[in-house]
Amino acid sequence: MANNEESHGDPVNEVRSLSSVPKAVVGRLSLYLRELQNLLRQGNDTVSSTKLGKALGFSDAQVRKDLAYFGQFGYPGIGYRCEELVAEIKKIMGTDRHWAVALIGCGNLGRALLGYRGFFQKGFKIAAAFDVDPSKTVGQFEGIPVYDIEELGTIAKQHQIRLAILAVPAAAANLVAEKVAAAGITGIMNFAPVTLNSIEGVSAVGVDLAIELEQLCYSVVKSNDNNLS
Amino acid sequence: MANNEESHGDPVNEVRSLSSVPKAVVGRLSLYLRELQNLLRQGNDTVSSTKLGKALGFSDAQVRKDLAYFGQFGYPGIGYRCEELVAEIKKIMGTDRHWAVALIGCGNLGRALLGYRGFFQKGFKIAAAFDVDPSKTVGQFEGIPVYDIEELGTIAKQHQIRLAILAVPAAAANLVAEKVAAAGITGIMNFAPVTLNSIEGVSAVGVDLAIELEQLCYSVVKSNDNNLS
DNA sequence: ACATGTGAAGTAGTTCACAGCC
DNA sequence: GGCTGTGAACTACTTCACATGT
Structure with a gap:
């Protein structure tokens, strides 16, 4: 029994969104982004929902459904272009620009x-x-x-x-x-x-x-x- | 629209349990524990599910249902005795003892x-x-x-x-x-x-x-x- | 053949509402 | 009157399965 897993704890970290996109989806989006950047660094141009999901412990359907909240980013027969999807997710998250932060x-x-x-x-x-x-x-x-x-x-x-x-x-x-x-x-x-x-x-x-x-x-x-x- | 909230982000932090207790519940348990300790420090002996929930942004029913996964800790007409509930939650979480950690x-x-x-x-x-x-x-x-x-x-x-x-x-x-x-x-x-x-x-x-x-x-x-x- | 996007089905989590107790 | 514990109702999320596209 593989007891290890990095899925998401739940109310331990705390955000609520106003919109109809479940917060769980937004949480996974960040993980997709992180993984996509790792894949890019390893030289992958494209990735399938199955592969992306497997790397993070999610089902392929979950990956596709999550992304579908925001648009159609994939190519049937191919998968997702990593670079493109990275850009899309950054835009969604708001990290396509720079943010000044106070500590x-x-x-x-x-x-x-x-x-x-x-x-x-x-x-x-x-x-x-x-x-x-x-x-x-x-x-x-x-x-x-x-x-x-x-x-x-x-x-x-x-x-x-x-x-x-x-x-x-x-x-x-x-x-x-x-x-x-x-x-x-x-x-x-x-x-x-x-x-x-x-x-x-x-x-x-x-x-x-x-x-x-x-x-x-x-x-x-x-x-x-x-x-x- | 109060856009503030500290509820739980979801898959951003990552745990999965084997048992039938939803991980979301365990996440909230930690928040209950934290709040109970604050309440104790402020001199409260007891707290109702309504008050505890309100402090954390959850419904009263949620609080009661969450605790019900682990037993019956409340007193009808009174609420929960803070000290007692703290001890119970610590026992559940495993933090009723000391843990040696490597960094x-x-x-x-x-x-x-x-x-x-x-x-x-x-x-x-x-x-x-x-x-x-x-x-x-x-x-x-x-x-x-x-x-x-x-x-x-x-x-x-x-x-x-x-x-x-x-x-x-x-x-x-x-x-x-x-x-x-x-x-x-x-x-x-x-x-x-x-x-x-x-x-x-x-x-x-x-x-x-x-x-x-x-x-x-x-x-x-x-x-x-x-x-x- | 392989992979997406998505309605339909299924599962899980939350809230309601009330019986029972202090 | 106030409050818990809990089945029933409801809502939200996830998985299935397949039509569609490359």
Whole structure:
């Protein structure tokens, strides 16, 4: 029994869409994109729904249905042209352009995220970092200037920042989220271990690393139980 | 239209269970646990399914149904006793005990995770770190010793390590995952931006921070579209 | 022969609504 | 009156299977 799998956990990370496209579909789209880029790097020009699905643990029908929400991208008898599909999915996700991002909270995790290459590769650039601690707001980390949180509004306007990464303590998260919204930012990636209060016109995804590990823990314990029987 | 929400993205983080409990339920269980602990800290002894659900954006029925998969924990007319329910959920998740964890890959992200408090608070202790780079394997970070990856088997046995956090480059991830499995570790939290090949008897959750941000990006773009119409 | 796109069928997850209990 | 636990109804998602295209 192959107990391994990378499918999607569910409410551990948190987004809701308004439209008729199921959020599960959008989640898989990101995985398709990632896999397609890997395939391209390995020199593949085209890929079939069967192959793409198999690589990610989904059925071929699932792949085709998911893509069908957004258009007809395939070629019967051929499959999908990787480069083309990459471009399409990027357009759908909104990552066909560059995004300026604010990082708020320069603690352990915050500083690591400043140096994280993965964001940049997807077109996200952390334009500025913020903190409340005066000892941090003097300089810069990883070449990114650190400002006092009160300057968020000004700097956000200057750099046209539309997304914020929150790496602040749980107790401060909701207050900071309000400031972020007030600065005209409409997307928040929240690393604090609390569910943010909903803010009109602002989308949020929560990423709780400890919860993610806890989910893994459940799988491990569960699979042990099953193997005994 | 309140476009904010922290519900669960779907296949962005990746777990599959064998049993009949939907993975979505297990995901929400972690959120209930987190909220219950916050409620306790605020001095609440009991909570109703309505209140708990409202705090997280779920219906009262959802909360009750989710918990009903595991037993009867509530008191009609009263609700749920927070402390009691916390203990129950911890037991279900397997976090009622302590877990020794190996961290593999001491780059930017890896080192930040070594210092991340959230894991410890849930009972996870990073007992040892590993890397291939000899310049890193001499010392320690955050008080945690760093070993050469080849020592994984020995050290894992010594510390009874059952979980591993992979913070290695994408190109190395699958190879390292094999070594992890060979060391007798049965749970992998994968930060590398690839879907790991399935390994017999090993559970994996994938956490791709860039994908998480991409999902947020989609929500923001989408909600913009909707507001125009 | 191979692969897409899609209606139809099937499965899984969520909400309703109410009986029973405090 | 407030609240849980749960069958029944409903909704959403996934898979099937095949017509169509290369």
